[in-house]
Amino acid sequence: MNAIGKIVIPELETAGLETVAIAARGLSRHYGAHRAVDGLDFTLDAGTTLALIGHNGAGKTTLMKLILGLIRPTAGSLKVLGVEPARAALEHRRQIGFLPENVAFHDELTGTQTLRFYARLKRAPLKQCDALLERVGLSFAASRRVKTYSKGMRQRLGLAQALLGDPQLLLLDEPTTGLDPASRAEFFQIMRELADRGATVIISSHILTELEAKTDLVAIMNTGHLAAFGPLDMLRREADLPVRITVVTPNGTGPAVSALGSIAQRAVVSENGHSLQLFVHVEDKLEALARLTALGDAVADLDIARPGLDEIYRHFSPEAAKAAAAGGEA
Amino acid sequence: MNATLVIAGKEISDGMRNRWVLGATLLLAGLAFALTFLGSAPTGELGVKPLAVVVVSLASLTIFLMPLIALLISYDAIVGEVERGCMLLLLTYPVTRRQIMLGKFLGHVAILAIATLIGYGGAGAAMAFGDQGDAQSWQAFATLIASSILLGAAFVALAYWISASVRERSTAAGISIGLWLAFVVIYDVLLMGLLVASKGWISDKVFPWLLLANPADIYRLLNLTAFENVRQFSGMSGLSEQAQFAPATLVAALAVWIAVPLVLANWKFSRSES
Incomplete structure (x- = not known):
């Protein structure tokens, strides 16, 4: 050899x-x-x-x-x-x-x-x-x-x-x-x-x-x-989980939500009303970012998170998700 | 090195380290020296007793102690390791279940042998300085040491059978205590009661065989009836005429009491899955 x-x-x-x-x-x-x-x-x-x-x-x-x-x-x-x-x-x-x-x-x-x-x-x-x-x-x-x-x-x-x-x-x-x-x-x-x-x-x-x-x-x-x-x-x-975009909106979340429109699969407003979590499909990620940055001062900051290991695991293992929901990771 | 010997060696060093060897040796030595030198209180006699008397007293006490020590060191040999999780790892090694069991058995018997040889042998050596006893008595003493180890081995084998058959350590401990009581205490009482109650209905032909059904009784027969000068002190001279078994037969019977439980233990152990 x-x-x-x-x-x-x-x-x-x-x-x-x-x-x-x-x-x-x-x-x-x-x-x-x-x-x-x-x-x-x-x-x-x-x-x-x-x-x-x-x-x-x-x-x-x-x-x-x-x-x-x-x-x-x-x-x-x-x-x-x-x-x-x-x-x-x-x-x-x-x-x-x-x-x-x-x-x-x-x-x-x-x-x-x-x-x-x-x-x-x-x-x-x-x-x-x-x-x-x-x-x-x-x-x-x-x-x-x-x-x-x-x-x-x-x-x-x-x-x-x-x-x-x-x-x-x-x-x-x-x-x-x-x-x-x-x-x-x-x-x-x-x-x-x-x-x-x-x-x-x-x-x-x-x-x-x-x-x-x-x-x-x-x-x-x-x-x-x-x-x-x-x-x-x-x-x-395979799991095809959405990307999570966290947006800081000092003047209210309304403009960000309407800018994304139907792209956002889900939107969750934080309790103080100054930030927002938007869930978008991986393929829509860039489009969503373009629209958000176009809003100018309405968006102070943003953060993108890919689906985590835990989320992937729970996607494939409903039993694990149930166990987690019950309060114990064991 | 052969896997059986590796396991036996580890069992011995384990026994050395957790003080089983030391404890058993000290116990047996203390007993032997006390019986040899402290004299007998009932007769008010002090000083070294004749060797034949020492053999009789030591044999009578060994019947109680040796099975107890043997059961104590080995009742959790299998179930204990399964419970703690050591067995699972051991079984993934290139070693068969039979090698594990045989290795442990050799190790445990070696521990008993070390304790007996040092404990009783030490007392024997001390007596030899006093130039006690004739050749026949020394032969009886050697038989005592060897048969004590065999008695221990029989109860180690019985303990393994228990240990391989149950699922919990505590169950094995309970059954072991029951077994000790049954063989060492209850069996003789029952047998005596049966003899008395039957008024000779249990013939001289059946009785000796009933003694062979208990390893402790085989040991008693072997040590108290095999030698003439021991027989004089043992109060067994009457019995010995009825129960005429050659010493070789008795040793063979003890060997059966070692082999059969060991085979059963191996069978139980090889059937279990972990």
């Missing part, structure tokens, strides 16, 4: 590497009448990062367990790195890293001991442990018992454990919940590095904004179904 102009991928053997990491066809897992996962169809290429979004109970964890081979599908088929996970040989699991939701470790062992235990089980080189602890920022607490760790530190140890043996597929179940913004940024940094190396990463969350659009693809799950799957920009287009 001519190496000039090619990025050499270290650590991972490219020979025998599947180009498709995960292929699901009609994948279902029912528990009696409860359809935890129902008829999923999707393909995930190797080396891509996927955000798996859904409210609690949408089927994210069930899907992860199916991918891990912990449970068998009740219908449909699933191929992970070229094999059926529930029937795969034990060796297959060495290629997969997993960080469960609310990861738990044995309290009495130190960080290093914990990681070395998992490294031995995975037959990963023990010398990798120190490097991984360093990488997730836990070197300072490596010889402390896990019971003294904070939630964030346990989560970091969980990530270090998932990275053992340089897995080709990494599954992270709600990894950023409870992390501060700085740790979260580090998390995404590591995820990015892995993806650049050719690994496939799936990261789940019940809050789309938490993932900050850091992944190549977004999958939105809703009561066991795949409500949306694709790059965020595509979902944004």
Whole structure:
């Protein structure tokens, strides 16, 4: 192979590497009448990062367990790195890293001991442990018992454990919940590095904004179904949500409302009557701006907002919208 | 390293760190030294007692303690890890459920073995300085140590069966206590009551087999009847003539009490989904 102009991928053997990491066809897992996962169809290429979004109970964890081979599908088929996970040989699991939701470790062992235990089980080189602890920022607490760790530190140890043996597929179940913004940024940094190396990463969350659009693809799950799957920009287009223009009108909102006329899908006047929120279709955005700026002094300021991640998520997941309306984001 | 041994090793270091090993060792050692050196209050005698008497007293106390310690360290081996969420992660590793169970079993039995060897072995070594006992008594003492570990292993296996069958840790704890009471306390009382009530209707042929149905009774038979000079002190000389089982048979019976619950535990564990 001519190496000039090619990025050499270290650590991972490219020979025998599947180009498709995960292929699901009609994948279902029912528990009696409860359809935890129902008829999923999707393909995930190797080396891509996927955000798996859904409210609690949408089927994210069930899907992860199916991918891990912990449970068998009740219908449909699933191929992970070229094999059926529930029937795969034990060796297959060495290629997969997993960080469960609310990861738990044995309290009495130190960080290093914990990681070395998992490294031995995975037959990963023990010398990798120190490097991984360093990488997730836990070197300072490596010889402390896990019971003294904070939630964030346990989560970091969980990530270090998932990275053992340089897995080709990494599954992270709600990894950023409870992390501060700085740790979260580090998390995404590591995820990015892995993806650049050719690994496939799936990261789940019940809050789309938490993932900050850091992944190549977004999958939105809703009561066991795949409500949306694709790059965020595509979902944004599909959702076709209006652009919000906030206009400051010191002399009353009347002129701005009448200037837009039928372009405005909706207009909301603020309580003090000095500002206005106008919702227009993406294609009408420039026209609306032209008309508003033509009003001169009647408009003091304006601000344009594209539909946010939360709004896109709620558009595809009515369940999440209901939960939000009920007052809890959980 | 083999996954079973990795898990066994972790279980042992876990036991070392959470003081189970230390606690059990101190308890067994304290017991053994007290029985050896404090003399027997009823006879007003002080000083080191004959080794055969020590074997009898230690065996009688081990029957109560060893099952309790074994159940305590292992009742949450499966259900506890499932509840805390450790099991889910472990199962995604290249390790089978059978390896997990066997590894844990080896680890827990090793903890009991360490405690017994140090605790009882220490008292034995102290007695050896006093040049106590003949060869047969020492043989009986060695049998006591080995069979105590086997008794512990049987109850560890029973605890795993419970642990793999229930959904909550507290249920496993409750059933374990019940099991201890049943085998260690109630069974013998019932058996005695049955013997008295039946007025010999339970024949000499059936009675010994009823003793084999309880691992604690097998242990008792093995330690109190296998050696002539121990028998003298144990008050079992009458019984031993009825219950004629060779020591090898009794050891085999204990092995069955280890293997069967372990197989059942493995079967339950492999059927569950997490």
